[in-house]
Amino acid sequence: MYGKYFELLKQGGADLAMRIEASSVVTAPWTIYKCRYGCGTYGKSHCCPPNCPTWKETQEILDAYRYGILFRCHDMNLVTPLAVEAARELFLDDYYKAIAFGSGPCKKCAVCNPDHCNFPGKTAPSMEACGIDVFATVRGLGLEIHTLRKKGETQNHFGLILVE
Numbered sequence: 001m002y003g004k005y006f007e008l009l010k011q012g013g014a015d016l017a018m019r020i021e022a023s024s025v026v027t028a029p030w031t032i033y034k035c036r037y038g039c040g041t042y043g044k045s046h047c048c049p050p051n052c053p054t055w056k057e058t059q060e061i062l063d064a065y066r067y068g069i070l071f072r073c074h075d076m077n078l079v080t081p082l083a084v085e086a087a088r089e090l091f092l093d094d095y096y097k098a099i100a101f102g103s104g105p106c107k108k109c110a111v112c113n114p115d116h117c118n119f120p121g122k123t124a125p126s127m128e129a130c131g132i133d134v135f136a137t138v139r140g141l142g143l144e145i146h147t148l149r150k151k152g153e154t155q156n157h158f159g160l161i162l163v164e
C-alpha cells in the first residue's frame with residue numbers, strides 16, 4: 001500500500017519502514033520533563049517545547065488518523081528531513097492529511113528562530129518533543145530500542161508520518 005514511500009525512505013537512509021496503526025503510538029505526560037530539564041534546546045527552537053504540540057494535543061492529532069509510517073535510521077540527522085520529504089510526497093499523491101514527526105532538535109539553521117521558523121515547510125518537530133513515548137511505541141511494535149552508554153554503539157532513531 002505504501003511501498004513507494006518505503007522505498008523513498010530506504011533510499012534516504014532508513015533501514016526499516018513499516019505501516020502501523022496510529023493507535024499504536026504512545027503519548028505520555030512525562031516526556032516534557034525530559035525536554036525541560038534535560039535538553040539545551042528547550043525554548044530555543046521552533047520545533048521544541050514549548051513551541052510544538054503538547055502530548056495531549058499530539059494525542060488528539062493521533063486520534064484523527066488511522067495509519068502511520070514508522071521508519072528507522074541509525075543516524076539521527078537523517079530522520080527529520082526524510083520524514084518531511086516522505087510526508088510531502090504523500091501529500092502530493094493526494095494523501096492530503098500526511099504530517100511528519102522527526103527525531104531530535106531541528107538543525108537546519110545555524111541559529112534557530114523559535115518565534116518564526118526560517119523554513120516552516122522544510123522541518124518538523126520530533127516525536128519525543130511532541131510527547132510521544134518513542135521507546136514504548138517502538139517496543140510495543142516488537143522493535144528494539146535501548147538507551148546507550150558507550151560511544152560507537154548502534155543508534156536507532158525513529159521518524160513517523162501520519163497518513164490515511
Ligand code: SF4
Pocket residue numbers: 045046047106107108109110111112113114116117118119120122123
Ligand atoms: S528550520 Fe531553522 S528556524 Fe526552523 S525550526 Fe529548524 S532551525 Fe529553527
